[in-house]
Amino acid sequence: MKPLLLAAALALLAPAAHAQVAAGTVPNTFDGPARPQTVTPAPAPAGPVSSTPANDASEETVRAIIAAAQAGALDYSEMTDELAARVREQEATVVPIIQGFGAVVSVDFVGSQNGIDVFNVVFANAATQWLIGHNDAGEVSALLFRPAGQ
Template sequence: MKPLLFAAAAVLLLPAAAQAQVAAATVPNTFDDPAARARPVTPPPAPAAAPALSPDRAHPESEDILRTLIASAQAGAMDYALMSDDLAAKVREQEATVTPIIDSFGALVAVDFIGSQDRNDLFSVTFANAATEWVIGVNDDGKVAALLFRPAS
């Protein structure tokens, strides 16, 4: 009985660091494996740089089409004739949500071309109540095949 009490008393009297070492004894110790220390640590790869934007527009009429689409959304009647069938179907699904958002931006103040990438044009679009960025992609048939917007960063 005395050895058990002595062991319990020894654990209580041990400094917290020693108790932590006892608890950590179940974790593998790399100091026990010198080869593990000698293995070189490979840093993670650097994130890929974003592709550069071209200063040339992918489609010469993309700004005019974008202005028309924004105006039609704010008027409550999206102009689906400007869109590919695929995009029109997707926009129809989201129209009840997207149209009020675009309308809440207020009056269109400025549309500034930023650049093109992969046949898509990026614009900074400033409204009375919001600053946004828009991506518009026009296909070979002259129809909008991609249309995205987000708050300006």
């Protein structure tokens, strides 16, 4: 199955904090329903991992991005201009994928590293992992989702 590049970008204001979340791939579809009991987070990259979010609004923002995508209308007002431009380029591909995941079953914080918060998001039809980073102004400057366990 050919991988699909998904939305992720680096903040111009905080390149070091988001350098490790430059891009990601996922298959064109996720096969089969989610199995929450078997979802395991991806191995953490080298470096200290925090058990508290780098940004208190990260979970709320991830939920809002998912809800907007499932409604078919992404909201770019919370993103940096650079990230918004990259997501717009991929919107026609990414939105149907997120819509196909089905209803959100759970959102669990995994950890934070280098200013990037990681969440396991289980949907009715897929288990995913979402990475989100904010710049100093509170804008979303990095965003990535991938199959859980990747």
